[in-house]
Amino acid sequence: MNLLFKFKKTTLLIIALIMVTLWGMTRLSSPLGDKSGTQSLTIAKGVGASTIAEQLSALSKSSGGSVSAFEITALSFITGRSGDFKSGDYDINARNSLRSILDKIARGDVAPTRVRLPEGATWSQIKAALLKADVQHNAQELDVKQLATELKLSTPSAEGMLFPDTYQYRRGETETALLARAAQTLQTKLSAAWDKRAADLPYTSPYEALTMASIIEKETGTAADRPMIASVFINRLKTPMRLQTDPSVIYGIGDTFNGNLTKADLQRDTPFNTYTRNGLTPTPIATASMASIEAALHPTDSKALYFVARGDGSSEFSETLSAHNAAVQKYQLNPIKSATTAAP
Known part of the structure; x- marks a missing residue:
């Protein structure tokens, strides 16, 4: 009788264990909720598994699911994850399985x-x-x-x-x-990009090319003009002529620049004033996009030495000073605003 009782008890325990295992596997492979989309879950430092379970249960209910905090706590314990959860901000897709969500929090796979x-x-x-x-x-x-x-x-x-x-x-x-x-x-x-540069460029290093690219970046109003703007500045370096680019002057003025570039500003000497100094600026003057770097390393083949803003974002390019002055008169009421003015 005693042996039979023990056998029945062991059998019941095995059956119970199998049922719990099947329940756990089913619950873990089931989605947290029914609604698609990502929701934010913030786990504060120092909180326990039970608190996290309550947060996930609330997220489940708001997503059309019905996973209780008790179930999540139990499953966290069964899977050995209860002590592994990490604080942080998480992007949770309720349609993902509960196992994958628990694994994500255990890994600390926080939302970037x-x-x-x-x-x-x-x-x-x-x-x-x-x-x-x-x-x-x-x-x-x-x-x-x-x-x-x-x-x-x-x-x-x-x-x-x-x-x-x-x-x-x-x-x-x-x-x-x-x-x-x-x-x-x-x-x-x-x-x-430097390794694939065009031949006969007036740069001695990638840093100089980057410096030119930063100037091109600040001068460009229309993306298509970048290679021509590069051509103008490169032609000037080769001539040689001063670059005479306003953004470099503005950079040299620094935080005191009030937005109004004057003739006095153009005449005030700083290491970055390309109206008073020859060659490139000593450093880049801003971040340069890949498009500007490519333009600096692959300029248009032209003889242009001047350009002026047309007022619509694009520029008018000229090979001679007389043509440039005519363009300034046409497009700029105040010649001081021109993108690159006459060379000295």
Whole structure:
């Protein structure tokens, strides 16, 4: 009798175990809810598995599901995940299986966030963009020289040394870690482009080409004009003539520039004033897009030495000073606004 009782008890336990296993497998492979789309789940630091289970249960119900907090707690324990959950912000698709969602939280596969480093942006403008991102702001006090040191760049300045793009980051990542990726991306792309450059260019290094690209970026109103703008500046370097580009003057003025470029500004000498100094600026003046880098390395074959904005974003290009002056009269009421004025 005793033996029979023990046998029945063992059998019942085995049956119960099988039922629990089948239930667990079914529940784990089932979706959290029925609604498609991604929902946000924020798990605070230090919370336990039961609290996370309650959050997931609430998300299940809001998504048309019916998974209870008790079930999630039990399944977390059964799968050995209950002590592995990591804090952070997660993108949860309720149609994914509960197992995949628990695995995701255990891995700490938090939702990436994004920040845009714009084309034609200076370091001060990039800092402003980063300030809005959920990162550790450890670069806000750095100037372009200090940033170059921090990122271990071989250039004297970090200006223009970050590739403009949209970057994913994890919340709490440092600004310098994100910027290091942007700097490495630029180096990779610039090196590849440099290797395929056109012949007979007036650059001694990829850095000089990047400096030219940054000027092209700031001067371009219409994308199609980039190779011609590059041609003008390259022709001037070869002639030689001063570049006489307004964006370089504005960069040299710095944060005190009030938006109104005057004749006095053009005559005020700074290392970046290409009206008073020969050759390229000592560093890039902004971030350069891949299109501007390509234009700097593959300019249009032309004899143009001048260009002036038409007012619709495009430019009028001229080979002679007289033709340029006529274009200025036609398109600009004030010649001081012209994109590249007469050479000295």
